[in-house]
Amino acid sequence: QFGTSCAVVQVNQTGYLPSASKQALVQGAIAPQQFRIFDASGTVVFAGQSSAPADWALTAPADRRLAAEKVATLDFSALQQPGFYQLQLQNDCPLTPFRVAPAVYSAVHDGAIKAFYFNRASTALSPEHAGPYARAAGHPDEQVIVHASAASASRPAGTQFSAPKGWYDAGDYNKYVVNSGVSTYTLLQAYSDFPAFYANRQWQIPESGLGSAKNAMPDLLAEVQWNLDWLRAMQDPFDGGVYHKLTNLTFDGVVMPKDATKPRFVVQKTTAAALNYAAVLAKASRVLAAFPADQAQAAGYATRAVDYAKSAEAAWRWALAHPDVVYRQPADVKTGAYGDDVLSDEFAFAAGALYLQNGRADYLAAFEAFRQKAGPLQVAGWANPLALVVAELAVTPVVPAALRATLQQQMTGLANEFVRQQQQSPAALALVENDFVWGSNAVALNKAMLLLQSARLLGTDAAGKIQQQQYQQAAQGLVDYVLGRNPTGYSYVSGFGSKTPQHLHHRPSEADGVTAPVPGWLAGGANPGQQDGCVYPSKAPAKSYSDTECSYASNEVAINWNAPLVYVLAALLN
Ligand code: G3I
Ligand code: 9MR
Structure with missing residues (x-):
């Protein structure tokens, strides 16, 4: 008409x-x-x-x-x-x-972080907290088997140990340290950048409002703790090495967690897993230790903070002694690889996080050496975690001024490039062809995160203010992009928007008998690679999105994609 x-x-x-x-x-x-x-x-x-x-x-x-x-x-x-x-x-x-409206991202922020609760392993979700998405517990992970690739003298192949909890990585039910690490780090960074915002913010998880005034844990930290408990168990206590993943040999079918009962293995210790683990545990140690002493003591944070720091250092030492153990998928293992051959950025990530935790000059020196080896700063991603710690080092007063200046220049250099991309795009979106990969929506949001972190580095003079506004505009455009201002017309976050993904590649959403998918999940997004071989409406990079359960290369969900969504929405609400 x-x-x-x-x-x-x-x-x-x-x-x-x-x-x-x-x-x-x-x-x-x-x-x-x-x-x-x-x-x-x-x-x-x-x-x-x-x-x-x-x-x-x-x-x-x-x-x-x-x-x-x-x-x-x-x-x-x-x-x-x-x-x-x-x-x-x-x-x-x-x-x-x-x-x-002023609080326009409030609900979608809470949805995006609540999604992590919906992906908790080893627990039932109650109707009180999960509504129609309540489900029985699955994957107890109390008898995890050491795979031949992970065998050591202290834990030979076939040894069993317990590593429950954690979040399922994505639409599958496996748990991968590398990806879990960057996701957890990003959420912890949201907490440390916006502590007042998170102090009393709740989204109806079992821990909401629990505890006395002295040991109440903010929901964000309670959610993160669920995953830290798992991560902590992924370190071999005998040598400090960290298993790469906890997984079935093959992907589960489309079933609910309780019906996914294949044996679970830990596979290979890798340098990347040890380093991501070290970075996150060091960061978590610092966040927990920063609580007022009496509160930290009451909540048991103080003990955990000490344990995490020691554990992070043990993982770091393992990585130094095994500097190039890249993940190689064993022939009998078919699940996600998260393989990455370039480790200097992971080394710098861990060294930087450990330096922030313990202030030791040797870690600072290691950070600098590995950072230089890693080359120009890149937007964060599961294979590129360095920008996550650079953003914090760049604003931390104890960091030597010359280094801080260098890091700030690297950040603003990248942010300026994103601003140019936005200015050159007729869509006014800071996205270029290379961004349209598997998980492109998270590329957009990690760019937005870097832009917003860079915005706070600028001076308050006229030039600084203009640049700051440009960074904010470019970041806003990327947030708009994932929430609907894109050529598919989808707001890519389930349940938030007028046209949202209905058929996520997410086993609980597919198997739970509820028509609407679990809310708050960011779909991977447009990906002309189309590695899943599903039916797509278009080959054009920004339109190559298929809202079908088939499409794991464009319509899966993942914790490392939701994490920058949480960070960026929190930043915009602050
Ligand atoms: O980076 C290159 C780029 O340089 C190149 O131009 C482009 C061309 O195809 O490819 C880019 O690499 C892609 C990479 O994602 C980008 O991050 C690879 O082709 C692509 O295969 C790779 O996909 C990864 C995928 O697993 C397959 O390994 C995704 O990053 C990663 O997010 C995804 O993770 C999976 C887990 O394995 C299992 N659990 C679910 C999770 C999400 O789908
Ligand atoms: O469901 C799996 C998804 O989580 C992964 O990201 C993806 C790529 O590793 O693989 C999916 O599993 C598919 C498998 O690779 C091939 N057979 C079909 C599976 C999806 O139903």
Whole structure:
């Protein structure tokens, strides 16, 4: 019933913060578009014109344009009054609803962190906390078998030990130290960057509100503790080495946890696992030790803080003695590999985190040596954790001033590049062709995280303020992108938005008999690699997303994808 010439408009489906930049995406227009915005009473409160439609990624051949059609941007940043609005191109075109409100990311933030609770292993989820997603316990992981690849004199192949709890990695039911490490570190960083925000924030998990004033643990730390308890058990107490993963030999079928009863193994000790473990345990030690002494004592944090620090150092020593044990998937193991041959960034990650924990010069020196070896700073990801610790070292006063300056320059150098990407994109999105990999939505959010962390490094002079605004705008664009302002029109977070993934590759969501998937999960996102061989609507990088259970390469969920979502939403709410 609408005019055939109507272009499609995509907005952030959860809304816009009053003072933030506000943009929408126009797809399929060939000429600039006029647009109007109506308030709830139907009054026009804003009118404007789009940017000129253009191909996104000019360097790509015609069939590889990121969106397969021309895109343009509508800017209505000046609309700051909270309210419910509708945006329209020409008179006979459809209305696109959106809202402007101060706490617009509050619910989606809580959903994104609650998702970790929904993926807890070794426990039942109660109706009180999980509603329709309540389920029986699975994967007790109390009799985990040492795989031949992980055998040592103290724990020969076939030895059994207990390593319960932790979060399932993703849509599968396995637990991988490398990926768990970066996810946990990111959540702990959210806690240490926004302590007041998290102090009393609750999202109905079993630990919510438990304990006396002296030992109540913020929900975020309680959630993280669930995973730390598992991680801690992944270290071989005899030599400090850390198993790479705890897994079945082959992926489970589409069943609920209680019906997934294949034997569980720990597989190979690796350098990357030891280093990620060391970084997280060092960070956790510091977070727990920072509580007021009487509170930390009452809650048992003080003891744990000491244990974690020692354990992190033991893992570090193991890594130094075994500096190049890369993960090699044994022939009988078919689950996720998280293999990475480049370890200098992991070494620097662990050294930096240990230095922040113990202040020792040898760790600082190791950080510097490995950082230089790792080369230019890269956006964080499971194979590239270094940026996570660089962001903290860059703002920590005990770090020597010259090093801090270098780290700050590295961060702003990368952030400036992302700003350029946004400015060069007709979609006003800081995304380039290389970003569209398996887990592209997390690439977007890790970029946003780096931008927001870089924004706080800038001076308060006029130039600093302009740059800061650019960083915030680029980050906001990336958040908009995952929440709907993208060429698929999906808000990629289950349950949050008007068009959200319905068929996540997530075993509980598929097997639980509830129509709607478990809420709060970020789908991996557009991925032209299409490694799953499923049916996709398009090959164009930014449209290569398949909302099907089949599609693990574009529609799976993962803890390392939700973690930067949590961080970035917390940052925007602060
Ligand atoms: O980095 C390269 C890039 O340089 C290259 O241009 C591009 C071209 O294809 O590939 C990029 O690498 C891809 C990499 O993801 C990017 O992070 C690989 O092709 C791709 O195969 C790889 O996918 C990983 C996938 O496992 C398969 O190993 C994902 O990162 C990783 O998130 C995913 O993790 C899985 C676990 O194994 C099992 N549990 C679920 C989890 C999520 O799907
Ligand atoms: O479900 C698995 C998913 O968690 C992984 O990310 C993915 C890639 O390792 O593999 C999925 O399992 C598939 C397997 O690799 C091939 N057979 C079909 C499985 C999905 O149902």
